[in-house]
Structures are given as structure tokens and as C-alpha cells.
Amino acid sequence: MLIKSLSGIARFGFLRSREGNFSKMCHRTFSLDLSRAQSVSSMSYNNTGTMLAARWHYPSYDIRVEDVPVPQIEDPDDAVVKVTLAGLCGSDLHIYRGQQPITKVHITGHEFIGEVVKLGSNYGPNAARSTSGRPNLYATLSVGDKVVAPFTVNCGECHVCRLGYTGRCPVGALFGSPKLDGGQAQFVRVPKAGGTLYNLSSPASWSSALTATSDVETLLKNISDSSLLLLSDILPTGVFAATQLLAHPKVQPMLTGRSWPSSLNPSSPAIDLGSGLLTQEDRLLTIAMIGLGPVGVCAAVALLDALVQKGLPYRIVAIDINQSRREKMEKVYEAIGSDGKGQNGEFVVQGLEEAKETVTKWTGDIGCTGVLEVVGNNSALTAAYDLARPFGVITSVGVHAPKNVPFTGQDLYNKNISFDFGRCPARAMFPMAFELLVKRQDVFGKVGSESSLIDRVVDIRQASEMYRAFDQGQVGKVLFDPWDQL
Known part of the structure; x- marks a missing residue:
């Protein structure tokens, strides 16, 4: 779906579809239907190609969707994730408005969910045995796994991370900052991915109070990507x-x-x-x-x-x-x-x-x-x-x-x-946030209704327009689909 303009914003900032049938638009665009998943999966990672990405330009209020090189594996601990949805967050506005001492052009966004398409050499059973004591994902994470990332990188191995203060890991970085390109793009590089990502394809790799009483795999299948994306930042x-x-x-x-x-x-x-x-x-x-x-x-x-x-x-x-x-x-x-x-x-x-x-x-x-x-x-x-x-x-x-x-x-x-x-240690808060997400699907499970947290999902090509509308309080929570077609 491509939303071409902000005309037609209703009382709560919801857009009507081009056919004028909002409920059909919600069902077609926001549900996790099989055809959309297959369409995204068919777009394979090519490390010599380019991708669409939203980028901030100095000095302020300047977001451009541009073709840029796809990210590469730069370190053996890296992973590359194909982004299926990315979020626009209120904290993105601080850089957007020029309120931070930043001049470097960079890819924006720190909320994303997607699929692993490339792993560094430190992943796999053999690599894990040679680096014992590291987070378990170095042994278990695989290409094709569905993952959600907290908004910061965290190693999962240092004193700070072991205490649970993952948002202030000494080797960490904030996605969507001059130090680390963000997830409002078709692909994103995740440093220290074994200590950063949550593997939604393998609930056994993370703990939750729900694991003792519920079939978490079934729960996950019944929760949309738009809902699961909230685990990257705002819900934790x-x-x-x-x-x-x-x-x-x-x-x-x-x-x-x-x-x-x-x-x-x-x-x-x-x-x-x-x-x-x-x-x-x-x-x-x-x-x-x-x-x-x-x-x-x-x-x-x-x-x-x-x-x-x-x-x-x-x-x-x-x-x-x-x-x-x-x-x-x-x-x-x-x-x-x-x-x-x-x-x-x-x-x-x-x-x-x-x-x-x-x-x-x-x-x-x-x-x-x-x-x-x-x-x-x-x-x-x-x-x-x-x-x-x-x-x-x-x-x-x-x-x-x-x-x-x-x-x-x-x-x-x-x-x-x-x-x-201060900053939330999002990865440490993930289990508690997941439990609340499951309980409150009456709020977090819908898109585009008066009582839903998420207002809409739009083509990433509309990033500049959505930043402007969000900054002016005309829209609520917006998600970007990097793979939607004109």
C-alpha cells in the first residue's frame, strides 16, 4: 500500500484507502497474510546490490528515501537482517529536529523486526564451542530465523549486561544514529547479534513466565509482526x-x-x-x-x-x-x-x-x-x-x-x-514486555482503529511525509514497510 498524501486524515489521523474502504485496507495491508510473507522472502540479500533506506540529512527536518549500498558483514559477530517492518518512534524526532549535536548523514530508525539473511563466522555449533561462555545465540541463530532487535546493541557478555543493564553496554550503540545505521531500510547490520537479537523462531532460546503455562510458539504465530515490533523499544x-x-x-x-x-x-x-x-x-x-x-x-x-x-x-x-x-x-x-x-x-x-x-x-x-x-x-x-x-x-x-x-x-x-x-535496558525487559503484549492484544494487536496503539503501516517511500506529520502531532504510531511496491 502506498499512501500518497496526508489529505483525508480523519479525527485521529487515520487514512482511508484509495477505494474508500478502510476495513478492507486494514485487512489487506496489516494482517500477516501468506502472500505478503512470500513476497518479502523472495527478495534475497545481495551483498553487492543497493536498497531503499530513509536517511537524515543535516541540519534538520530533512528525511530522504534513497538508494544506498546494502550492509555487509564487518565483524564475525555481525548479522544482516532483512527488515519486514520498521517503526517511527518519538525519540527519532530529536535528531530529526536538529536537537542533537549531529551532522553525519545516516539511516534512521531503531525499531525493526525481520529475518536473518547473513551471519558472521562466529555463528554455528562449531564456532560456539570455540568461544564457550558466550550468549547461546552464537550457537543457535540461523539464516531464516525471525528476529526482533532492541533499539541498542548489547554484547550480553560484560559485567553491565550480566547485571541486566543492557541499554548501557560499553560496546553498545544506538541503531539509527551516526555511530550505527538504523532499521528504516530494507536491510540492517546488527553488531554483536548473538547478544542483541531475540530469536522469535526459537522461543526456547529465551525465558518468559509464559513458557511454563503456555504454548509460546502458538502464541507467536497468532501475533502479527506489527504487534511484535513493539518489543523493540516502546513497550519495554x-x-x-x-x-x-x-x-x-x-x-x-x-x-x-x-x-x-x-x-x-x-x-x-x-x-x-x-x-x-x-x-x-x-x-x-x-x-x-x-x-x-x-x-x-x-x-x-x-x-x-x-x-x-x-x-x-x-x-x-x-x-x-x-x-x-x-x-x-x-x-x-x-x-x-x-x-x-x-x-x-x-x-x-x-x-x-x-x-x-x-x-x-x-x-x-x-x-x-x-x-x-x-x-x-x-x-x-x-x-x-x-x-x-x-x-x-x-x-x-x-x-x-x-x-x-x-x-x-x-x-x-x-x-x-x-x-x-534514562534509557530502558530493552533486551533485559523483553520477557516482561512480551507477557504484557500477549495479555493486551486488545490494544497492541490492532492497527488503524481508534483504540489501537498503531495508527498505520505505510510504504517506506512515505518516510519524509510521515516524519513531518508525526512531528506535528497529526499521526500516532507509524510503521514502515520497506518492501511495499508503488
Whole structure:
């Protein structure tokens, strides 16, 4: 399918097909039908050929789809992947807008799913025996395997990776950056692929809580590529944001029903502060979420699921200045089954000023237990600080420009605010994200509906147009098909 222009964008940014039958377009274009898979598979890798790729050009707002040489194996640990779908992510916009100190032309995109078409010499049973102690994929990964990549390269062998902090591997790199070409192309080179990729063709090669109770191979066959692609970045990042918040020591009094610091060690005697045990009102979690783009929606779904699993009462205010994003969040919340939001919470979607009034009403001007910041700018951080209570927690997964944060040390001291900033270790979060993906196919399994996270799949030749529309808030989550034909 080729979407030729942005004319016809409806209320939520959905496009009608050229025949005017949106439902037929969705079925034809977005389902994993056999004919499409065969068409993609027939386009073999030729290491002397060229491919289509979206590339960023200096200084800003300049994406061009160009013919470039296909990637080569440069290191024995490399793999080359034929990309079946690639995602457009909010963090791609930071380079697009020229907000990073970058001048090098490069292939964009850090979200992709595809098929292995070439492996370096360090793969296979014999190679693995000579390099014992390495990730198991060096022994098992094969040409033809279906894989999804986290948005960063990680070796899987160093101290940092072994701790689970894979997003900061010392030899890692970010796909779609000057250091490493990205996946918005027909092929992509994956360094350290044995420590980076997840092999969807071999669920036995990775662990999940579902493996003990479910037929994961059958589950995978029933999940579309457009849904599985979310595992490369935005769904793990959403799960990471929710996990960071709920695991923070300052949130434990609400989770355990014990005052701080005895909440850190539930087996120890409770500390008597002279006012008895925590009341139900004390344990009511009040959380603000700032930013309702695709990552924010994933974080909201993950947070709701975690709160339901813990059986805790909650009040959540989801905030965005963009009305269409607020409307999307409302539709997503309506679509979530009761198993994903429970019966013991309140969830509202509002603009910033209204949200401040709501938090004041809910808490008597005390503030939120925690704030998830999923935007990545100083205005959002300032709002997060204003909304947080004393001893509050702010978890920020937005990608920030190289500017000073809008606080002084005195500001933070005066409210005992704790911050968690930074990049999601996506590969480490994969099992948790996969479990949520399976549970919430009511949100993550559809394309193009009011309540689906993904708005559309388009021909990669429309990359420049889609970047512009995404930057202006006219579209939501967009996926590129590198093999669609004019």
C-alpha cells in the first residue's frame, strides 16, 4: 500500500484507502497474510546490490528515501537482517529536529523486526564451542530465523549486561544514529547479534513466565509482526517506566502498608510513629503521567496492569497538551479489559492545568506519590516536579536534549524528590514486555482503529511525509514497510 498524501486524515489521523474502504485496507495491508510473507522472502540479500533506506540529512527536518549500498558483514559477530517492518518512534524526532549535536548523514530508525539473511563466522555449533561462555545465540541463530532487535546493541557478555543493564553496554550503540545505521531500510547490520537479537523462531532460546503455562510458539504465530515490533523499544520502555516507579523505595509504604523505613524490610517489626498503622487512604497511590504519545500509552497500560496484579487502589491522571493524544488514551483505556485495569481505581485524561487541579483535589495539595515523565523536555520536568509530593518519585524515560535540568539542588532538597532518568535496558525487559503484549492484544494487536496503539503501516517511500506529520502531532504510531511496491 502506498499512501500518497496526508489529505483525508480523519479525527485521529487515520487514512482511508484509495477505494474508500478502510476495513478492507486494514485487512489487506496489516494482517500477516501468506502472500505478503512470500513476497518479502523472495527478495534475497545481495551483498553487492543497493536498497531503499530513509536517511537524515543535516541540519534538520530533512528525511530522504534513497538508494544506498546494502550492509555487509564487518565483524564475525555481525548479522544482516532483512527488515519486514520498521517503526517511527518519538525519540527519532530529536535528531530529526536538529536537537542533537549531529551532522553525519545516516539511516534512521531503531525499531525493526525481520529475518536473518547473513551471519558472521562466529555463528554455528562449531564456532560456539570455540568461544564457550558466550550468549547461546552464537550457537543457535540461523539464516531464516525471525528476529526482533532492541533499539541498542548489547554484547550480553560484560559485567553491565550480566547485571541486566543492557541499554548501557560499553560496546553498545544506538541503531539509527551516526555511530550505527538504523532499521528504516530494507536491510540492517546488527553488531554483536548473538547478544542483541531475540530469536522469535526459537522461543526456547529465551525465558518468559509464559513458557511454563503456555504454548509460546502458538502464541507467536497468532501475533502479527506489527504487534511484535513493539518489543523493540516502546513497550519495554513503558514497562520499564512503570517498574522503576513501583519498585522505588519511596513507594514501598503504599505497597507494603508499613511506614518508611520499615517498609524496606517487611519481615522486621513495624516502627510505631505514634499514629498507628497506615490507613487505606494512606495506601492509595496517586500517580501522574506526562506525555501520551506511543511510549506514554505503553507506560499507562503497563502501570495499570502492574497495579491490578498488586491489588492496590490507585488514582492516575494522564496528561498531554495535545487533544488528539488525550482522545487516543481515552479510547485505549476503554478498550482494555477489566483484567488490565481492575475495579479499584480511577483513571482520568486531562490537560496540564486541569490535571494540577485534579491532583490538588485528590490529595489536599500534597501531590502525587510518583510521576512518569515520557516527553523529554524541561517543561515536562518542571510539571513533574510541581505535581510530585514531598518524598515523591519522578521517573523520566523521555530523551532529553543537552540542556541543564530546570532545578537547583535546593529545589530537590526542599521536597526530598528522587529522580530516575534514562534509557530502558530493552533486551533485559523483553520477557516482561512480551507477557504484557500477549495479555493486551486488545490494544497492541490492532492497527488503524481508534483504540489501537498503531495508527498505520505505510510504504517506506512515505518516510519524509510521515516524519513531518508525526512531528506535528497529526499521526500516532507509524510503521514502515520497506518492501511495499508503488
